[in-house]
Amino acid sequence: MRMKLLCRLVGAALLLNVQINAMAEMPGYVKAARPHVGLLKEDVDRVRNSLALTGPDVFPAMQGGMSFVITPRRKALSDRAEQPIFGSIQTKKNGIFIRHIDGDSADGKKIRFQLGFQDAAIDTYAAMRSFELEADRDATIELSWDKTSVVLTVNGTSYNLKWAATMPLPWSAKDQLYTFGGRTGEVIKDFKLWNAAKQLVAQHDFLDLELQEPVQDYLSSVDANWTTLQSCAQTANPVRQNGSLCDLAFQGRGMITGAASRFALAYLLTARPHYMAAARRLADQMFLLKDNTTQGLNGQQLKLAVGGNGPCLPASGPWAFCTTGCMTKSMTAIFPRAMLSLAITLAATVPCWRKTSRPPSPPIMWAAATI
Incomplete structure (x- = not known):
């Protein structure tokens, strides 16, 4: 059922003619190998406008x-x-x-x-x-x-x-x-x-x-992530638990970017403030991890474990998705101070950001909820 929502969003993006460079610093075509489709705010709006996610303030109950x-x-x-x-x-x-x-x-x-x-x-x-x-x-x-x-x-x-x-x-x-x-x-x-x-x-x-119904099911899964997040300890040195979202410091790319993008998309679809708060809380936890003192494999300092890429966060900061539908390296002009600070923190502490000029991929979307 969730695939219907995702397919509809991707379809909306494709309808905007992806050959056009609508996003700064990004190619305007879909690659056959490891394809990426840029998703604009207008794409989300198009889908949201065909949904009824919020009811009237007062339903006419008596008459x-x-x-x-x-x-x-x-x-x-x-x-x-x-x-x-x-x-x-x-x-x-x-x-x-x-x-x-x-x-x-x-x-x-x-x-x-x-x-x-x-x-x-x-x-x-x-x-x-x-x-x-x-x-x-x-x-x-x-x-x-x-x-x-x-x-x-x-x-x-x-x-x-x-x-x-x-x-x-x-x-x-x-x-x-x-x-x-x-x-x-x-x-x-x-x-x-x-x-x-x-x-x-x-x-x-x-x-x-x-x-x-697929959208309601999708939001229910995001709400489950939200509930889990409320019990996560906000600390620079978390203790490994059960592999849930609370284990941000030990998780792979799928958990980190997956939960973050779900909070962002839920916020873009509904404008419900608790999804924005969840995205910000996730960002706060990432800020705290810059002071992490836990020793990981080979004695290295544990920052963010991201699957097979080791301590390399695949996407955030400058390449984050924002509510205006833009992707750009011009952080100071578009993102608030919190996002700029996160980008600076990542650039200083995540090795792959210092070693390559190629933008991390795929883009993470939870920045949408921090604007």
């Missing part, structure tokens, strides 16, 4: 409405039988969901959907309606709810749904999940959510439904 256009697709082998479109079924909670239900027509021309309202107080649906849409054709869905009823409108045809008699009124979507998903190739256009006063509280011009 509101939504409308959108969806292009239904036939079920692919990788699709779930009951794939959620909006929200999701929850246990003993109040919320709205729209999902696929298994059993599309035999000829594949009709795609089945279900709208459901759940209430924690009852075991049945508070309100429910199944409906069909034509495959591969845009369909307009409109939905409104208040304390007395629900109205579902499909391509201009309205259906009035009554609240279940056993449900305690008034109903509220107090546990609503603001999440989207979909089958392979499905998109939503012109999504609008409004409150009881008919004020727009959320709007998305285009949502790539297939990409929503």
Whole structure:
């Protein structure tokens, strides 16, 4: 699932015509051997704008409405039988969901959907309606709810749904999940959510439904790294532990650059401040390691173990990725003092930086979160 996100990001970068030298000091073409594709902030923005990663400040729980256009697709082998479109079924909670239900027509021309309202107080649906849409054709869905009823409108045809008699009124979507998903190739256009006063509280011009869940899975893995990082000791002489992110001084390139780039990409996609804080904390730990006194192999001072390259950090500092989409050696003009200090520290303490003028590779992206 994460590969969908990565492929979409790389695809966005390629669409910008990689022959153009958009980044200083870097070749503007993709090499056949060990290829690198420069990823600009605009590439990330393009992907982010097709996602719904944050919901409205206040979801219209008691009364509101939504409308959108969806292009239904036939079920692919990788699709779930009951794939959620909006929200999701929850246990003993109040919320709205729209999902696929298994059993599309035999000829594949009709795609089945279900709208459901759940209430924690009852075991049945508070309100429910199944409906069909034509495959591969845009369909307009409109939905409104208040304390007395629900109205579902499909391509201009309205259906009035009554609240279940056993449900305690008034109903509220107090546990609503603001999440989207979909089958392979499905998109939503012109999504609008409004409150009881008919004020727009959320709007998305285009949502790539297939990409929503892989991105949420990706962010969940980054959150796991964030949790681990909070327990890491901030010290110049760390004790080797269990091979986690806390063992920064003993880890190889994959762990160091992998965790750092995940924090950066998560921040670029969401602008959530705790991802920026995690990237900065990782940088702080690297600063501390310049004073490390631990003796490594052959009696050398341990600085940063980076896989088969020994104490050579493959990328950071001058070749770091920044939020303006640039890669340059002109540190003082672009990066803040913290990044400049890190570059100076690395240049003074990491042997390969002093011995070669060739930029380290591949570029590390966590600098994006320190700007």
